[in-house]
Amino acid sequence: MRKTLAAGAIAGLALAAGFAAPAQAISATTADLSVLHAIPDTPVDVYVNGALTLDDFQPGTLAGPLDLAAGSYDIAITAPDAADASAPILAATVELAANTSYTAVAHLSEAGAPTVTPFVNDTKTTAAGEGRLTVRHVAAAPAVDILAGGSPVVEDLVNPKEATLDLPVGTVSAAVALAGTTDPVIGPADVAIQDGVLTVVYAWGSAADGNLALATQTVTVGHTVPGAVxxxxxxxxxxxxxxxxxxxxxxxxxxxxxxxxxxxxxxxxxxxxxxxx
Missing domain, CATH: 1.20.5 (Single alpha-helices involved in coiled-coils or other helix-helix interfaces)
Known part of the structure; x- marks a missing residue:
């Protein structure tokens, strides 16, 4: 059995692409890429440019960020222990622009079909004393409202869209409800808003199968007072x-x-x- 890449997943992806992997090191010639597996009950293998990168990648797992040269990358997602990338479950070409942070998400469409969506992470600086919250709908579910403290702060969010808010530092009690309702289908869960940090919350899974869940990602963006960063x-x-x-x-x-x-x-x-x- 091939060696499972767990702690070494980041190094493996960078090696397969031919680059080193310092985290969040975007520049005039590089981008960073994270990968989220958000297809329930489906371990997969991930190939990048034809090379096995993530072996037995589990649902709800985030790999990265990886520092990669700007350019085009072919991502193929196969069944576990597939011989190669010739018969993928999903395939996508991701174009990475320099000085940009991305997260590629393998997830279900609203209708429940597997798909891949690349998101651009908003790394603009925040005001001092504030952080950024992005919510992404990548679940097999209809439009949803995002609740904070029981009240909707984002309404009618559909798959695979996102909404972003800059908020004061603190803890937000967040929940997901079907659009127009306040009865949570996910959560509530405490989400920390950190100074100069982008926190991304993903609603993923399948409403029909009853396995909706949250996944989170953080990206340091800094804020407008350099001395405080x-x-x-x-x-x-x-x-x-x-x-x-x-x-x-x-x-x-x-x-x-x-x-x-x-x-x-x-x-x-x-x-x-x-x-x-």
């Missing part, structure tokens, strides 16, 4: 820390110098006073 001791943060430390050192040196000068002046005045007595 940078952390750690690498790159700009290290330069900032070094600069800050230098300013503190200068400040302490100046303070120490002032103390010495003041002390000297006091001593001199004291001696002068003694001589005048």
């Amino acid at each position: 940078i952390s750690g001791t690498a790159g700009y943060a290290a330069q900032r820390d070094a600069t800050t430390q230098g300013l503190w050192a200068i400040g302490f040196a100046a303070l120490a110098g002032a103390v010495v000068v003041a002390a000297t002046a006091i001593v001199r005045r004291s001696r002068g006073a003694k001589h005048t007595v």
Whole structure:
């Protein structure tokens, strides 16, 4: 039996495509790609450009993100342990534009037919103190409303569409209900809205089969106050820390110098006073 790619799935996809795989490293020549398996009860193998990439890929599993050169990639999804990609269950060609983040989702259409939809992740910066929430309908189900705290915030979302909101940092109690109703068919579930982070929630599965579920993905996008985004001791943060430390050192040196000068002046005045007595 072929080796199952679990922890090594990301490295495997990058190797099959011929590139290294730093996460979310989009640039003027590269894009990043994640893959979500959202077809219930159907483990699959995934081939990229004819090479086996994900072996025994399980429903509800997200692989990636992978840093790939911009260009065209052929994705073939086959039954588990297929000999090759010559008889796919699904096949799609994904065009990756530079400086863009994508998620390719294998899912069911509203009518229940397997399909593949590539989504572009909204990586524009958010305002300070805000995060971004994107909800994607990839389930075999009619139009739905997205509820927050029991009230609809997104209405009449159909497969395979999405809706995006920028929200204050915090926790949102989210649920999915059939359009025009407030009786949840999925959830409610707590969704964390993080500062400068895109959180993607997928409604997937089949309403007829009673296996509707949620899957989540997060993508760091940053926000409009650079100082609040940078952390750690690498790159700009290290330069900032070094600069800050230098300013503190200068400040302490100046303070120490002032103390010495003041002390000297006091001593001199004291001696002068003694001589005048």
